[in-house]
Amino acid sequence: MNVHTDLVLKAQVRLMSHNERILTGEEGLWVYRTLFAARPHTHAYKLAYVLRELSETSPRVARLPKARQALLEEARTVSARIPADAPAYQRRMWDHSIAQLREIERRLGQAVQ
Numbered sequence: 843m844n845v846h847t848d849l850v851l852k853a854q855v856r857l858m859s860h861n862e863r864i865l866t867g868e869e870g871l872w873v874y875r876t877l878f879a880a881r882p883h884t885h886a887y888k889l890a891y892v893l894r895e896l897s898e899t900s901p902r903v904a905r906l907p908k909a910r911q912a913l914l915e916e917a918r919t920v921s922a923r924i925p926a927d928a929p930a931y932q933r934r935m936w937d938h939s940i941a942q943l944r945e946i947e948r949r950l951g952q953a954v955q
Contacts (some may be wrong), residue, residue: 845879853877864888866895879921886923887932893917 853876857865865873865888874889897903897913924932 845876849876850880864891866892868896869899871896878923882923883925886920887926887928887935890917890920890924890935893920 854872856869857877865869870888870892874885874892876908877885892911894917897910897917898931900913903909903913921935922937926933
């Protein structure tokens with residue numbers, strides 16, 4: 843995928859200026875999507891984490907089940923790009939959270955497929 847170098851640099855600068863382990867929320871989504879496009883194996887875990895978090899907590903998708911489902915589908919797709927030599931907690935990220943996601947979807951009246 844061809845990624846604009848200036849956008850990648852801007853995302854890297856924003857990430858380096860962040861003091862927490864993972865940049866979350868809408869800003870984290872932009873940063874990790876941008877960096878994932880440039881280096882998928884490096885940023886797959888954090889992008890999947892942010893996508894999953896937004897599907898659970900974002901007020902923007904609270905009443906939009908199709909938008910929430912799209913975030914979850916993207917998280918599943920991104921999770922497949924986590925490298926085999928990544929730490930176990932990264933490789934099993936999706937497996938460990940699927941029960942929690944199903945519970946959230948059950949409460950919201952939508953079944954995760």
